Amino acid sequence: MKTARLAARQLLKNYSFIDYVTNLYAIAAKTGIVIYKTDKLPDNVLGSARLTNTGIWVIVVNSNQIFTRLRFTIAHEIGHIVLNHSHSEYHLATPHNTWQEREANIFASELLMPVTKFKDLYFNRHITDDLDIAKYFKVSKQAADIRISEITGK
Numbered sequence: 001m002k003t004a005r006l007a008a009r010q011l012l013k014n015y016s017f018i019d020y021v022t023n024l025y026a027i028a029a030k031t032g033i034v035i036y037k038t039d040k041l042p043d044n045v046l047g048s049a050r051l052t053n054t055g056i057w058v059i060v061v062n063s064n065q066i067f068t069r070l071r072f073t074i075a076h077e078i079g080h081i082v083l084n085h086s087h088s089e090y091h092l093a094t095p096h097n098t099w100q101e102r103e104a105n106i107f108a109s110e111l112l113m114p115v116t117k118f119k120d121l122y123f124n125r126h127i128t129d130d131l132d133i134a135k136y137f138k139v140s141k142q143a144a145d146i147r148i149s150e151i152t153g154k
């Protein structure tokens, strides 16, 4: 799981933040990944990552998700690619709890709420409410809750 965090931090290196929001499109462009949004996927499919026969990684995401969930899905799929998971299948709304899924979630959490940014917000600026943190990083309350407990143990 340490690998997932390090991989996310590596990707964020040399990346300039305007605010607290990770620009996933900039990260994807830097990594050579194409993001494609569509409303044509079944409701229970959130997203997928697949390698085209021309060697380009494409992330297909269901645009019917709420914005914060969509961001997490994209970050999660970037994780599968960056972490070299063998992965080409669609994601269901209730994903299988495999180590690769957990690792991709940890990666997404680190990418969307980078540890230095999170600590700055939480400890220096004393923004500790989960809903406020969620707004700063443009993530769901649930994702913010998980990150808070990871970093502060609360």
Ligand SMILES: [Zn+2]
Pocket: 076, 080, 091, 095, 100, 101, 104
């Ligand atoms: Zn996954």
